[in-house]
Amino acid sequence: MSILWSESQKKRLGELGAKNEQMIIEFDTLKERDSEFKKIEKVLAREGRSRLEEYRKMTKRPPICELETKLINALNNIGFVQVTTPVLLSKGLLEKMTIDDNHTLFSQVFWVDGGKCLRPMLAPNLYYILKDLVRIWEMPVRIFEIGSCFRKESQGSEHLSEFTMLNLVEWGTADEDREKRIEELAKVVMKTVGIEGYHLERTSSVVYGDTVDVMLCDTELGSSAMGPHFLDEKWGMTGPWIGIGFGLERLLMAKEGGRNIHSMGKSITYLNGVRLNI
Amino acid sequence: MSILWSESQKKRLGELGAKNEQMIIEFDTLKERDSEFKKIEKVLAREGRSRLEEYRKMTKRPPICELETKLINALNNIGFVQVTTPVLLSKGLLEKMTIDDNHTLFSQVFWVDGGKCLRPMLAPNLYYILKDLVRIWEMPVRIFEIGSCFRKESQGSEHLSEFTMLNLVEWGTADEDREKRIEELAKVVMKTVGIEGYHLERTSSVVYGDTVDVMLCDTELGSSAMGPHFLDEKWGMTGPWIGIGFGLERLLMAKEGGRNIHSMGKSITYLNGVRLNI
Numbered sequence A, B: 001m002s003i004l005w006s007e008s009q010k011k012r013l014g015e016l017g018a019k020n021e022q023m024i025i026e027f028d029t030l031k032e033r034d035s036e037f038k039k040i041e042k043v044l045a046r047e048g049r050s051r052l053e054e055y056r057k058m059t060k061r062p063p064i065c066e067l068e069t070k071l072i073n074a075l076n077n078i079g080f081v082q083v084t085t086p087v088l089l090s091k092g093l094l095e096k097m098t099i100d101d102n103h104t105l106f107s108q109v110f111w112v113d114g115g116k117c118l119r120p121m122l123a124p125n126l127y128y129i130l131k132d133l134v135r136i137w138e139m140p141v142r143i144f145e146i147g148s149c150f151r152k153e154s155q156g157s158e159h160l161s162e163f164t165m166l167n168l169v170e171w172g173t174a175d176e177d178r179e180k181r182i183e184e185l186a187k188v189v190m191k192t193v194g195i196e197g198y199h200l201e202r203t204s205s206v207v208y209g210d211t212v213d214v215m216l217c218d219t220e221l222g223s224s225a226m227g228p229h230f231l232d233e234k235w236g237m238t239g240p241w242i243g244i245g246f247g248l249e250r251l252l253m254a255k256e257g258g259r260n261i262h263s264m265g266k267s268i269t270y271l272n273g274v275r276l277n278i
Helices: A007-015 A028-059 A063-077 A089-094 A123-136 A176-195 A248-256 B005-016 B030-060 B062-078 B091-096 B123-136 B176-193 B247-255
Strands: A088-090 A117-118 A141-152 A162-171 A199-205 A209-216 A219-227 A243-245 B088-090 B116-118 B141-150 B162-171 B198-204 B209-214 B219-225 B241-247
Touching: A007 A028, A063 A141, A063 A176, A063 A248, A063 B062, A089 A117, A089 A123, A117 A199, A123 A141, A123 A219, A123 A243, A162 A176, A162 A248, A176 A199, A176 A209, A176 A243, A176 A248, A243 A248, B005 B030, B005 B088, B005 B141, B062 B162, B062 B176, B062 B241, B062 B247, B088 B091, B091 B116, B091 B123, B123 B141, B123 B162, B123 B241, B162 B176, B162 B209, B162 B247, B176 B198, B176 B209, B176 B219, B176 B241, B176 B247, B219 B247, B241 B247
Parallel strands: none
Antiparallel strands: A088 A117, A141 A162, A162 A243, A199 A209, A209 A219, A219 A243, B088 B116, B141 B162, B162 B241, B198 B209, B209 B219, B219 B241
């Protein structure tokens, strides 16, 4: 009882969405192992085809797109308006987030010819829009964006170089209500996704200073910040605000108990969570 | 009667969405012109604030996002399933579209460090997914994606470097039904957007060979292709198919009679079609 899956078998089983207990089976002989591998592979491929059939006939949308729609409706319902901004970001706007050569995040930024980068976060664009909206609209101003962000990551099963962020901001929340509002808004998002048993945790972010994270056990699902904040003055802004950011792929992983974040995001190899080379 | 708007006045009026007739007013004196400019600017800014208020209270979503939702529902309803793929594209997949150094489109491609580019079109990713789906699913296979594409463009009022494409493909349409299906599917999209009086026109595309375009007067709103096609073999695929691509910002321009495509797309300077520095 000491033979384990080969590396390629383990990789394949991971792609096909094998369960944890299937990943750690031990065998007496190679023959036994390889025979079992074929059996499990066949069953998982059949399950994959069945999930693809359900998607084709019933849901017709990838889970991440459906989640986006649900979140838009939930946030619209509580008075947040949607904005949609470009993924190409100027170096100047990145620097306003204090992300320069010395910053931890800087090495993770994708640069595009023409002096632009792919936004590693939604915040700079939201600041840019808010600086006008807080002038034009009465407080509080409530906006959100859901869109792709990009970071060079070690290509583990935990990270995606292109991922989908939800960032909501409420500008003009009364000082004394900020923590309560973060709790309320995190609750709206968690309820919409269908995640129970999360908790909030104080921590420190390289960009935003002290923050409150939305955690499910040890996994960070979202991260919040509040102002007045030292970044505000770079946009000529003052006053109290709160904001929360969530990674949609991580929310899906947490909801569905998946282990492979690549099957949850934008992909050409996975569809509806199913590896397509089955 | 020979003094026209100054260049900066003309630019500002364009940003504020002045009507065609307002753009070509002639004046006797500079004083008269500058006084009239202030009046018009004030009225247009007030109209902008009113459109922003309507968006804040009523629609709560940018027009391009609302159009995306409508198109998703319409296409789901006729059996097309949505896919969502990364904007970062490998050079290899771009080359499979025969877009290499000699190709007209090549100079318009944004390159990202790490040997990837920003997709200039959705087609390579759709091919990649379809090569598996046509094996797994019964014909016809119907998929679509709506997502950002990127091309370096002369920054005129007609083009955006980041724009939103809808590309739908039906693989396995009977040979004799292909032209009729293009007409039917173009009709579904035009009806969903609310555009009347369009027509189809044969033309020739640098990537797809002979195509049928969806035209509104002289403006190309969409472009279709059909197979069997010389690109198919690069993906190991055969058989008849049809596909149509639309630029969502152009569809909105056509629908709303707008003149400034920058106010229609993803933007940090426009919201709900309104320039924010009012």
